[in-house]
Amino acid sequence: MEQKLTINGDTQVVDVPAATLLVEVLRDTLGLTGTHIGCDTSQCGACNVLVDGVAVKSCTLLSAQAEGAVITTIEGLGTAERLHPMQQAFRDAHGLQCGFCTPGMVIAGLEIVRKHGTRLTPELVAHELEGNLCRCTGYLNIVKAIVAGAAAMERIDA
């Protein structure tokens, strides 16, 4: 079925079976491979994207369900030359090791800012990360990165 999707500011028309997941359209049809498939069972959050600004697991959403919405993936946040403050914070705080979970973690960080603002405590971030798994870091630097990234977003907004 033909679907019209708004992804990172561009309108994309794709022709895919109805049974296509949003993450499959992103990765396989459009080549936006920054969004990862980790568990494929709604647990790990590696496939997090923003749909109308709200974080969702794109492995548990049909692409058809995202028609008419504004979709933002990790590719839509910043550029290699000018990272989004949340991405820069992950780099500065060494909030990753292998990097597989990182796109989903960055999106989760933005979701935490959406819900709780830019002044975060490590305890709150750790709690709100319950839908994201990392098998490398032990989470400490991820939590530090999100706290710092949120603060940096406030500075940029101001």
Place this chain on the structure above:
Amino acid sequence: MRDFALHRPASLADAAAAFAGGGEAAYLAGGHTLIPAMKSRLRMPDALVDLAGLGLSGITREGDRLWIGATTRHADVAAGATAIPGLAALAAGIGDPQVRNRGTLGGSVANNDPAADYPAAALALDAIIETDRGRHGADDFFQGMFTTALAEGEIITRIGFAIPQRSAYAKFRHPASRYAVVGVYVADFGGAWRVAVTGAGPGVFRWAEAEAAIAAGRPLPAMPADDLNSDIHAGPEYRAHLCGVMLGKALAALI
């Protein structure tokens, strides 16, 4: 996932017609149970009828009931069900933040997973399950594992929870799935108590002995292990013990 015909009706009548259009059909609400089931081919519908366009979301208070639309997402119940803080807290503990951004009240209640959270609230809060065909009382609605009073193709439109004086939900959640190994919802309707247990048995059920004991100020009863679930997560004796522990935690947390 096997392919299917996707229908996106704009009215309840069109949704019911699409459902009845031939082959195995399923309604899609938030999809956070159905889509995983379809990915693992536990469900292989020929037609999927998306309820997102029916305008069934929202929270309104009418007298002594809080009505919540069937496609209201868990995150919105957590933020908006302020008239029943215990229900809002329950919604805030389902799954994880991203799951709560998509999963819906109606989907959970229609599915009636024996370890789901919402059925406990619906039963303890004496809910009315309103559909495109009429109304069901919660006491008759939940009929055991994945079984409800819904007829084939019947659509939940909204659910009306009786507003208690105080209520609370306590669950021992499985650390990976976040479903309730055992969950107990306690509601105080001015001295009349309702206690509903999820996760422990083949379906949500009221704990009449606990209701009577709380009302009379007697010591809380022990849950018999007979007929409780046994699976890789917990045996019946452990679940029976958890029922008492969760009952005590819920009573201590009444809001």
